[in-house]
Amino acid sequence: MDKPLLSMKGISKYFNGIKVLDSVDFTLNKGEVHALMGGNGAGKSTLMKILTGVYQADEGEIYIEGNKVTIKDANDAKNNYISMIFQEFSLIPSLTVAENIFLAREPKNAIGILNDKKSIARTREILKEMEIDINPKDIVGDLGVGYWQMTEIAKALSHETKILIMDEPTSSLTEKETDVLFKIINKLKKKGISIIYISHRMDEIFRICDKITILRDGKKVATEQCNQIDMETVIQHIVGDDLDKSFEWKERYYSTEGTPVLEVKNLTSGSKVKDISFQLYSGEILGIAGLMGSGRSELARAIFGIDPINKGEIYIKGKKHTIKSPSDAVNAGIALIPEDRRLQGLILDYSVKENTILPILSKLKKGIFIDHRKANMITEKFVKRLNIKTDHIFKTAKLLSGGNQQKIVLAKWLANDPEILILDEPTIGVDIGAKTEIIDIIRELADSGKSIIVISSELQELLAVSDRILVIHEGRNVKELKRKEIHSEEVLQHAIQGH
């Protein structure tokens, strides 16, 4: 049998004396799509950073086609034909696609290469080969996120690549863009390129991956062919024995009599939100469902005063409010946790504690000082509840894994205890164990009288948490369904597709 393309053997890594990878073995064959899964902080990114030369392993060896290699930096990774596409893209928006692809070349060429016919022709060739419909001369900033992703892939392929690592590649893609990405992955696979695919989205893994490796607490717990393992077992491996991962809906009781806490009437904003009306009651959880691009997030942005309202009214407890900015919304008792919260909501150089208590500083004042005992208690509570993987609450946020950073932002807004809470994709990038915790917290908040709007593209999650679901299609609310009337996921799926 052929030697595997890549073999990582006994990889261990310590950060400040803490073992985050413990003797991990990982093998990748030619033309294989290999999923790397595991809870937040399990060690997936660290393993990949060792493969791409960002970090060095403290123990273990890496072999490419049977030959031992040393990967000390990005150049070594490139010389071993390894490329990685990060969640945060590395493109420069003001430059064209071709310029972005060839800019990373030899510095002496960097300036001269702009508008170079050769680089444009080569870019065209790569894009054509992958059947991607982008003009090499397009300015990247003018393209949608989906095309950024394609440009990143084209960039990786502009030098010879045998191993392509994708870290949560679909987290900001629409369904259509995801389909295009999957087609490209299949094409790359046929060309013999191997892909390591990091994702928390179970359905994707089963759609495109051949093999799956699962890490838990820095240890490899399983490697299996995808067709020989089921979803239940994968979840079991990810969470271990100690977590309840059921997404079960529980009927909740609250009153829909009297004045709603929030009433949105005929709201129109930009080109994406058209004449939307709904009511939200005290203690209610309203789910918002719709395809990506249906206007879900834009509706939240308009209510929160980020995007201007062209028409329509917002009433809070029966009183009309003019919301022209997020501070108007905050003053009216509304909080929005946006979808891209890692970029918007976190100060990376601050500690877990500082980030968590930032919005509640005024509530924590004791004279002119901060009540640190209380601040520590609140932070500890959320770290425990959301299972945030950190050695202590004083750790700098940037040293935490991506999913754990997401959880801090969530903790921060939950600690602030707003009256009306809008959560846009509350569990994106968050592992399966924490998902159920977040659903429980949302329910608890509603039980205590808060009014909550949850926007989510994960139907299972929406069905588990919502009392009522508003379906948005092409900017309009087309249906409103009571949760207890939705007997299967298909019913909701149908409504979302616009039937």
Ligand SMILES: Nc1ncnc2c1ncn2[C@@H]1O[C@H](COP(=O)(O)OP(=O)(O)OP(=O)(O)O)[C@@H](O)[C@H]1O
């Ligand atoms: N530079 C660093 N210094 C200290 N600790 C670090 C550093 N980088 C990562 N860690 C820690 O290593 C552990 C593994 O993190 P890693 O980013 O590999 O997790 P992950 O599996 O990719 O998680 P996620 O799904 O949340 O992205 C985490 O506990 C994290 O806090």
